[in-house]
Amino acid sequence: MTKAMILSAAFAAAAIALANPAAAATIAPVGIEASSTFTHYNQYKAENLINGSGMVGDKHDSGFANMWMTDLGVDAATLTFDLGKAYKLDSLKVWNYNFGDDQFAVSTLDRAAKAFVMSISTDGVTFTDILSDSFSRGTGQLLAGETFDVAGVARYVRLSLDGNHQQFPETYGYAPVGLSEVQFSGSAVPEPATWAMMIVGFGLAGTAVRRARRGMVAA
Numbered sequence: 425m426t427k428a429m430i431l432s433a434a435f436a437a438a439a440i441a442l443a444n445p446a447a448a449a450t451i452a453p454v455g456i457e458a459s460s461t462f463t464h465y466n467q468y469k470a471e472n473l474i475n476g477s478g479m480v481g482d483k484h485d486s487g488f489a490n491m492w493m494t495d496l497g498v499d500a501a502t503l504t505f506d507l508g509k510a511y512k513l514d515s516l517k518v519w520n521y522n523f524g525d526d527q528f529a530v531s532t533l534d535r536a537a538k539a540f541v542m543s544i545s546t547d548g549v550t551f552t553d554i555l556s557d558s559f560s561r562g563t564g565q566l567l568a569g570e571t572f573d574v575a576g577v578a579r580y581v582r583l584s585l586d587g588n589h590q591q592f593p594e595t596y597g598y599a600p601v602g603l604s605e606v607q608f609s610g611s612a613v614p615e616p617a618t619w620a621m622m623i624v625g626f627g628l629a630g631t632a633v634r635r636a637r638r639g640m641v642a643a
Contacts, residue, residue, distance in 0.1 A: 448514050451608045455506035460494040462600060468493040470503065473606045479519075483566040484604040488523035493535060493602035499588050501601060505581045510546055511610040512577050516555070517569045521588075521602035522562035534590040535602045536562045541586070544578030551582055559603075561589045567604065577613055 458470040467489040472478070478490025494501045524532030539558045543551035554576045588601040 448609050448611045451507050451511055451610055453505045454508040457504045459502045460498045462493045462495050473603055483568050484519040484522055486522050486564050491521055491602055491604045494600040496600055497598050499598050499601045501585050503583045507579050510577055510579045510613040512613055513574050513608055513610040515609040516572045516574050517607040519567055519569045519604040520559045520562045522567045522604050525564045530596045533562045533564055534588055535599050536589050537585045537601050537603050538589050539586040541584040543582040544576045545580040548580045
């Protein structure tokens with residue numbers, strides 16, 4: 425096999441790999457920003473939503489130090505996740521705020537987020553809404569995550585939380601809103617620079633093949 429043929433085969437194999445990305449897998453965000461966070465005890469960090477703290481197998485514990493929550497009285501917030509690079513998303517999985525019990529008229533479980541909107545962006549500036557739904561209330565026991573099917577290509581994901589599970593805010597005061605853990609699933613999208621390199625590579629391989637053929641004819 426000539427050098428040109430080897431190059432051509434190598435680029436063809438790479439093109440097939442790019443056209444058929446790896447199967448969807450859990451994505452590890454590289455960063456997160458919250459519009460509001462309860463910082464008095466330095467425990468309700470937004471990072472708790474992506475670092476696996478409090479996870480027991482596929483469930484989340486009831487320890488508040490492993491969760492995130494807005495400042496007191498703030499029952500709406502936005503969470504912006506940086507996935508590190510572009511992914512073709514296929515699911516969102518969320519473990520709701522899960523600290524408390526139902527022994528009293530007002531439970532800290534009421535802080536669990538309820539209505540939400542999920543938006544995606546490739547540049548972190550322009551976001552497009554792709555999902556509007558609600559989360560179930562926490563249990564105070566080991567909590568399973570809720571999975572939502574989504575579709576879209578994004579590097580940045582924004583969850584806009586609108587209210588919690590509190591039923592009588594006018595009587596007992598407006599409670600904050602929180603979550604325990606957030607995960608995304610999808611497959612990586614090739615970077616534009618990778619496609620550009622492939623196109624150049626195919627051109628070089630094609631040129632090499634044509635030269636080799638002309639050499640064979642001349643011989």
